[in-house]
Amino acid sequence: MRNIKLTIEYDGTLYSGWQKQNNAKTIQETIEKALSKILKAEVSITGSSRTDSGVHAKGMVANFFTDSRIPAEKFREAINTKLPDDIAIIKSEEVDLDFHARYLSKGKTYCYTIINRYEKVALYKNYSHHVREKLDLELMNKCCKMFIGKHDFSAFKTAGSSVKTSVRTISDLHIEKEDDFIKIYVTADGFLYNMVRIIVGTLIEVGQNKRSIETVKKAINSCNREDAGYCVPPNGLILEKVYY
Amino acid sequence: MRNIKLTIEYDGTLYSGWQKQNNAKTIQETIEKALSKILKAEVSITGSSRTDSGVHAKGMVANFFTDSRIPAEKFREAINTKLPDDIAIIKSEEVDLDFHARYLSKGKTYCYTIINRYEKVALYKNYSHHVREKLDLELMNKCCKMFIGKHDFSAFKTAGSSVKTSVRTISDLHIEKEDDFIKIYVTADGFLYNMVRIIVGTLIEVGQNKRSIETVKKAINSCNREDAGYCVPPNGLILEKVYY
Numbered sequence: 001m002r003n004i005k006l007t008i009e010y011d012g013t014l015y016s017g018w019q020k021q022n023n024a025k026t027i028q029e030t031i032e033k034a035l036s037k038i039l040k041a042e043v044s045i046t047g048s049s050r051t052d053s054g055v056h057a058k059g060m061v062a063n064f065f066t067d068s069r070i071p072a073e074k075f076r077e078a079i080n081t082k083l084p085d086d087i088a089i090i091k092s093e094e095v096d097l098d099f100h101a102r103y104l105s106k107g108k109t110y111c112y113t114i115i116n117r118y119e120k121v122a123l124y125k126n127y128s129h130h131v132r133e134k135l136d137l138e139l140m141n142k143c144c145k146m147f148i149g150k151h152d153f154s155a156f157k158t159a160g161s162s163v164k165t166s167v168r169t170i171s172d173l174h175i176e177k178e179d180d181f182i183k184i185y186v187t188a189d190g191f192l193y194n195m196v197r198i199i200v201g202t203l204i205e206v207g208q209n210k211r212s213i214e215t216v217k218k219a220i221n222s223c224n225r226e227d228a229g230y231c232v233p234p235n236g237l238i239l240e241k242v243y244y
Numbered sequence: 245m246r247n248i249k250l251t252i253e254y255d256g257t258l259y260s261g262w263q264k265q266n267n268a269k270t271i272q273e274t275i276e277k278a279l280s281k282i283l284k285a286e287v288s289i290t291g292s293s294r295t296d297s298g299v300h301a302k303g304m305v306a307n308f309f310t311d312s313r314i315p316a317e318k319f320r321e322a323i324n325t326k327l328p329d330d331i332a333i334i335k336s337e338e339v340d341l342d343f344h345a346r347y348l349s350k351g352k353t354y355c356y357t358i359i360n361r362y363e364k365v366a367l368y369k370n371y372s373h374h375v376r377e378k379l380d381l382e383l384m385n386k387c388c389k390m391f392i393g394k395h396d397f398s399a400f401k402t403a404g405s406s407v408k409t410s411v412r413t414i415s416d417l418h419i420e421k422e423d424d425f426i427k428i429y430v431t432a433d434g435f436l437y438n439m440v441r442i443i444v445g446t447l448i449e450v451g452q453n454k455r456s457i458e459t460v461k462k463a464i465n466s467c468n469r470e471d472a473g474y475c476v477p478p479n480g481l482i483l484e485k486v487y488y
Contacts (some may be wrong), residue, residue, distance in 0.1 A: 009364075
């Protein structure tokens with residue numbers, strides 16, 4: 001038995017997210033089907049994250065077990081020939097049998113893209129969220145610092161998710177700007193459901209002067225979802241990298 | 245009678261190009277239909293360029309005549325409410341009656357995006373052309389200089405187009421790189437049919453060491469299409485700006 005690790009890029013636009021489910025096309029299922037054709041047997045893969053519908057990835061990691069003798073690095077091209085254009089295996093490699101894409105992840109980096117201009121936007125719509133009011137980046141940058149560190153992020157998760165603890169450590173949260181494009185990068189040891197999207201929504205409200213930086217501190221302390229900002233749409237979000 | 249100038253952004257992915265034609269959805273027709281709803285009369289608009297199927301624009305310019313008393317700057321929002329998500333009027337303004345979007349254009353800038361990496365690409369496919377072999381940017385930059393100036397670009401046009409002269413002046417041709425993304429910007433007083441895409445294809449062949457810089461000089465001198473490179477796909481191309 002061997003354990004194969006895959007690094008995967010995908011455009012989530014046409015998928016109902018990563019995780020397999022009935023009556024919906026998902027990334028996981030599409031890759032499993034491609035892999036099953038090659039291995040001529042059913043196979044299930046374990047992903048590091050369950051990205052939502054419309055969310056993209058540059059560096060999703062997944063693993064699967066196989067008795068096949070296909071060299072590990074050959075899986076990349078073999079699977080790619082069976083995949084649609086919007087999913088790409090970037091790397092395939094053999095790892096220890098105890099490697100687990102989800103449980104052993106030490107952290108992840110996500111990037112969220114905003115197009116910030118008054119005019120309507122027609123280009124890059126599947127990869128960005130349009131904000132018309134000019135954002136105050138200086139305020140947003142100040143606010144970024146408040147998120148960094150170990151906190152209970154209960155106010156920044158969508159209810160209904162069952163996790164043991166809502167304490168996470170954000171090691172980096174910073175903003176890059178180029179023309180109308182604002183990219184927010186966030187790295188943490190783990191993320192709660194919709195955590196990135198609610199943090200970004202809160203930062204946007206700060207940048208729009210709709211809320212003060214103090215209200216963000218309050219949200220972090222209160223652990224109350226109502227004290228945090230809105231949840232931005234999924235299509236601006238990219239899973240950049242998973243760390244082990 | 246008033247003459248209204250529009251600046252337009254669009255995602256060309258789902259359109260059969262700019263120009264109106266039978267049995268195909270085009271940008272021109274979509275805007276004309278939106279405008280006709282507002283003016284409650286048929287109206288035809290004149291575009292500065294006839295972009296091909298799949299080509300995008302950040303700054304297409306068009307104009308139309310109207311007797312309507314709607315303030316010129318109000319057309320922007322009015323038309324946008326009648327347009328689909330992938331076409332956006334960025335600006336509407338009144339111009340002299342003799343303004344003509346096509347005939348009075350003094351020049352245009354196009355940008356072509358290449359993703360240059362060995363691995364399969366899944367993201368940004370509608371906005372880029374994938375080249376696997378590592379491109380030699382130093383050679384490509386050298387080659388750019390050979391295009392700049394006034395030349396007969398007959399070797400760099402697709403046959404069948406009827407124009408009086410194939411002499412054009414390229415004032416700028418340069419390459420910008422960021423990670424795997426290579427962007428080729430070209431500015432000229434006018435472009436022949438497929439000229440940008442054939443110049444880019446030729447530059448790529450130089451960067452792949454499939455042809456020498458000397459063969460490019462030969463193509464410019466011979467005016468023979470067979471001496472130039474391949475025509476890259478349309479989806480990597482964006483009309484950036486039109487000058488008057």
